[in-house]
Amino acid sequence: MSKFIKYPLFIVLFIIASCNDILDPQPINLQITELALNDANDVGPVVTGLYAALRGTGAPTMIAGDFTADMVTHRGTFTQYRELGTKQITPANAAITALWSNLYNTIYSANFILERLPDITGIPAAQRREVTATARFLRGYCYFIGVNTYGDMPLVTTTDRNTNRNIDRTSREEIISFIEQDYLAALPDLPEEPASVAFASRGAVQAALARFYLYQRDWAKAEQYATDVITSENYTLVSEFVQLVQQDFTTEAILELGYTANDDPGTSATGLNNLFVGRREVIPSNEILDSLYSAPSGDRRRTVNFDPALLRGTDNGFIVAKYGNVPNDLENNNIVLFRLGEVYLIRAEARAWQGKINGAGSAEEDLNVLRARAKAPNATAGTQNQMLSLILRERIYELAYEGHRWYDLKRTNRVNQVMAAFSRNWRPAYELWPVPQREIQSNPGLANAQNPGY
Template sequence: MLIMKKAISILSVLLIFSSCKKYLEVQPQLQVDQSQAIVDAGTAATAANGLLNTLASNSYYGSNFQALSYLSGGDIQWTGSQADPSEITKHITSATNGYVQSAWTAIYKTISQANYVLDKVPGIKDPLFTTAQRNQYLGEAYFIRALAYFDLARGWGGVQLVLKPTYSSTDNTNIPRSSLADTYAQVLKDLNAAEALVPTTLNRNRVSVKTVQALKARYYLYQKQWADAEQYATLVINDTNYGLVSPYSSFFANNAVATKESVFELAYSSSNTNGHSNWWLPPALGGRREWAPNDALVALLNDPTVGGNRSALIARTAAPGNLWYGQMYYRTPVGTDPAYVIRIAELYFIRSEARAYQGKLIGTGSAQEDLNAVRARAGILPSTAATLSDILLALEKERQVEFPFESDRWFNLVRTDRAQTVLSLPDKHLYLFPIPYNETLVDPNLAGTNRNPGY
């Protein structure tokens, strides 16, 4: 792969020039030489923070990776003139698409940095470096690598598993693509390693045991291991540090951060910003409004029987424009809004689906009960869905209005094999994004028949 053809510094600046003419970068405070980067307690802390910043970069959770889901899921329209995002909304994404390239590159850079932490931290000899710190940084690296491979698996299928750091141009070459099953197996292996290392102490911006358990619940949902999905979702739901906050907007409105709603959210600052508000807000509020809710989503959110108080997600500009826009990302300084990776509402939906497939449809401890917990928070009446098929459809519709501006709907429609029906896709090869063209040029393991079919 292209990123593995270079000796990539763990904390070097990566600039990607996207088709939207916008530079996406890892923050400059991370510019230190790789070979000297992790040698003591202080540089280990810098590396761990840098790894979180890479996960939060604009090419990953700060913007572009999430945009692949927003623009693919059928609820968000592209109002700009650039070809790349327009391709995604129309489901004619090409292998030269800049969003696809930048997201792929950023995910592998995140994996690369996790690998450096995992390689260097165990050998640190520093009396100020405690065992707890060592375990925390290693556990976070395992978790973030697991999340990165999870995102690659659900976006591109089986991928190349790079598990060692890249110190020279000859490292990590000639790695074949793994199967989807083997890619997910690596995710679980890393999650198991992380769970044994990270602290139990609550921290919504770092990785704790509950963070790992939440991603495990999502992992088991994707694997259709219903009992395990229910078990791990319950471990998080039953922790009183987490809960559905009311009304719905409480987790993001009025500059709220790190509420009980968040299991894992990425924090930003004026020196480490994300690009969400730039794309969602209208020009009158300092943005470009090139991602916007379409008419169908606006109608759903404004329907008091469907959206309920989730209508707070959207607002409309004054006449004569009268343009609807997303207002989840809005803060001053610009770009300091959190990125939400896992919220407690998702755990309720995971457990609801897992219980439904196990026949726990109605009553106490049921799929219906979990579904209605989220509906109650939105201020809408309980669902009467009582059969497996009805509950699954209700969950699909509920996710649509609960997470419209988070990277959820597209991947769940693909996971449940509903994307073709719901979005009228011509072919299921579109369930996967293309391997970026630049990668196929330099790596035969990604070229030819190793490409994703249909691209």
């Protein structure tokens, strides 16, 4: 299986360049309506378009997970990032609108495939099953990100414009059930070994289910699906942690958003590399630097770089090293959605909650796999609470700037405690992002449905 194939240059099928209502897409802008799914030859380009839409969710998801939390300090001029950095978030925030729009772009694209595909003849049965599974998996993934970011959200399952132009929010519980159904339906029909980890696979769904059940506190199922990924032997930990920072498509990647120089989010005006490096709109927070530099190994510190020439005033001189920061090199501009290191942490946490603290098949065993890779001493813990604390610290060391931090704080009920200490502007309302103001104004179903506190 080749995990190193660079994603081809995609035809952009899902561009909504203006701020049109994503729940009521205009056919002139949503070009998928121009590329009708009429025969078997159309299937490939339409699936390509689905992945193009998914790639648009990558940077906004990373921004949500890290910029909302205590990972960054704002030092630039863009309003949306100043609001996130200073914890003065408003419903008009452009970053908040961007994530919502890109999630629904992808959901709409998946619904298009699921609606049209059954009527197309001449498609081999195996391909039909795989394309259907891909659409369901990526739709479920978008709802997973959405519900954990915004809470209750419109459940859009059709491309019908009359239905979608006036649709209210569905409860979190119903959305969660819908995600589980999509994931489980997709699992049997995706390949073990896709052409590249830029495409959906059975392992990607298993990793997604492991994360899903971790968030739902179903520890046995989280452990089960994490074990399925680990024992599949389709993925191996890289030997040096710095490879994860500097390289795309490593042997550890399970699902990765691949970009070319033409659509690289790192080099766009508001892309990750420009925000972290070019403009330095945000910098690593001192609190996270303290955590990284207290790690039992220096390897994970390679997530950030220090440039003494930048050290002045409130600027600590540090730069996030991921997303295209290798000099004269664009081989680390991809965004990883799932990788094996996270799966080991999921299984460790699930095992710890089940009382499997030490010995074979324990949380300690999983944690020390990552400690060994980082050239750090083995972790030991005598109690469940001690082990859980070690795991949560390890998630900072291992997953910094991969978009997990805010979601981790929320799912472990620590967000208000940690964030109130980080910023005097933090309010409990910020446990959820607001529904974008533009959506409330354009969709009557969302009138008077803003999240509390905004």
